[in-house]
Amino acid sequence: MYVACSTRCFADRPLDWTLRHIAEMEFNKVDIAIQEDCSGLKPSEVVRNPDSAQHLIRHGPSLMPAALELNIRAQTPAEYRRQLEVLCRFAKQLTSACVTIPAAPAGADFEGEVARLNDYVQVAQREGVILTVETMTGTLTEDPQTAVRLCQAAPGLGLTLDPSYYICREGGPRSFDVVFPYVQHVHLRDTGRKPGEFQVRVGQGEIEYGRIVTQLQRYDYDRALTVDVLADRENPFDVETEVRKLKLLLESLV
Numbered sequence: 001m002y003v004a005c006s007t008r009c010f011a012d013r014p015l016d017w018t019l020r021h022i023a024e025m026e027f028n029k030v031d032i033a034i035q036e037d038c039s040g041l042k043p044s045e046v047v048r049n050p051d052s053a054q055h056l057i058r059h060g061p062s063l064m065p066a067a068l069e070l071n072i073r074a075q076t077p078a079e080y081r082r083q084l085e086v087l088c089r090f091a092k093q094l095t096s097a098c099v100t101i102p103a104a105p106a107g108a109d110f111e112g113e114v115a116r117l118n119d120y121v122q123v124a125q126r127e128g129v130i131l132t133v134e135t136m137t138g139t140l141t142e143d144p145q146t147a148v149r150l151c152q153a154a155p156g157l158g159l160t161l162d163p164s165y166y167i168c169r170e171g172g173p174r175s176f177d178v179v180f181p182y183v184q185h186v187h188l189r190d191t192g193r194k195p196g197e198f199q200v201r202v203g204q205g206e207i208e209y210g211r212i213v214t215q216l217q218r219y220d221y222d223r224a225l226t227v228d229v230l231a232d233r234e235n236p237f238d239v240e241t242e243v244r245k246l247k248l249l250l251e252s253l254v
Contacts, residue, residue, distance in 0.1 A: 001216065001254040004029035004066040004224040006187065007040050007245050011231040012058060013038035023063055025244060031064040031187075031226045032096075034087065035071035048085045054093055064207060065091075066187050066224040067098040067160075069134075077116075088127040096184045097126055099221070100160040103140045105135040105151065109148070113140060115190045117154040125156055132158040132184050135176070137165045144176045151182040158184030162228070164191040168198045180215045185249050187228035188212075188246065198231060201237050202245040213253045225250050 005027040018040065022030055034041045046053040049050070057065065068091050070110045074080035091099050101120070111141040117133070123226040124131035133141055133150065141147040142165065151157045161183045168177040188207035191198055196203070213225070227246045229239050 001222060001225055002029055002032050002066075002215065003027070003247055003250045003254065004226045005243065006033060006228040007227050008033045008038070008069070008071065009227065009231060010033075011038040011040065011230050014234040015117040019057065019063055024210065025240075025247065027227075027247070028064060029066040029224055031067045031069060031185075031224065031228070032057065032065050032094075033069040035069070036073050037071070041086060043070060044081055047083050047092055050086060050093070057094060058068070064093045065096040067100060067225065068094075068096050069100050069160075070105055071102065075123040079202040080171075081119070081123065085123050085127075088124045088129050088131075091129045096129065098130045098132055098160075098205055099159070100132045100134050100185060102136060103147075106138055106140060106142055108140060110140070110146070114115050114150065114153040117150060117157055130184050131156070131160050132160040133162040134187070135162050135179065136203070137167055137169060143147060144174070144178050148178050148182060158182055160185040160187060161212075163212065164189060164198055165206055166193075167191045168193060173206065177215065180221075181219050183219070183221060185223060186212070186225050188217070188225060188250070189227070189229045189242075190246070198205075199235060202242050202249060209249060210253055225254065 005022045007018045034043050059182045072083050120136050135141045159182045167173045190202045192205045229242045
């Protein structure tokens with residue numbers, strides 16, 4: 001296992017600044033968010049000019065992309081698939097092992113989502129990358145058992161574990177041990193149980209980092225633990241300070 005940093009920690013800054021700053025904090029690996037609603041790379045931009053996007057990343061500091069976090073906005077399923085193909089090819093060119101997308105919204109037809117994900121897994125596998133869906137409130141993966149069923153029904157599909165969504169949720173925390181055999185990527189911050197505590201200062205929340213690492217080791221997980229303290233103007237703390245604290249904590253565990 002190794003520790004990486006997500007560009008979402010500094011999503012309010014230009015990507016070149018973010019990559020340089022992550023390197024200055026002595027990270028070697030980076031999780032690159034490619035989303036339409038951030039100031040960094042947007043899926044539409046990468047699809048339009050992948051060579052330019054690759055140059056932007058490669059021209060900066062020597063950081064190895066551990067994963068790509070995608071949020072594609074497309075008018076039709078066919079357009080979504082076309083953009084995903086380009087972005088999986090882009091991940092291969094960056095030698096990024098993993099591409100993460102959101103699962104369908106909670107309440108969506110399960111069999112329809114399985115068919116969609118089976119197709120997308122094949123798209124990713126043709127480019128030699130792993131497709132994952134993130135464990136997230138508001139999607140089918142908000143229920144750990146359903147997340148596992150998706151992986152079982154779509155062979156080759158993995159999970160990007162974000163335990164915050166299983167801790168800070170209506171009805172209180174729930175066990176997510178069942179997902180660990182399918183985890184291919186991890187996003188971490190500290191999180192409390194109460195509403196409004198999705199992000200708290202490191203050490204003041206409920207995330208059991210040591211237990212998560214131990215569970216991952218049981219299944220020979222050898223990929224990234226990504227520091228993913230989300231940039232938010234309402235944060236009652238300095239994001240960079242929390243990123244540095246979590247980096248040191250995770251490095252002490254691996």
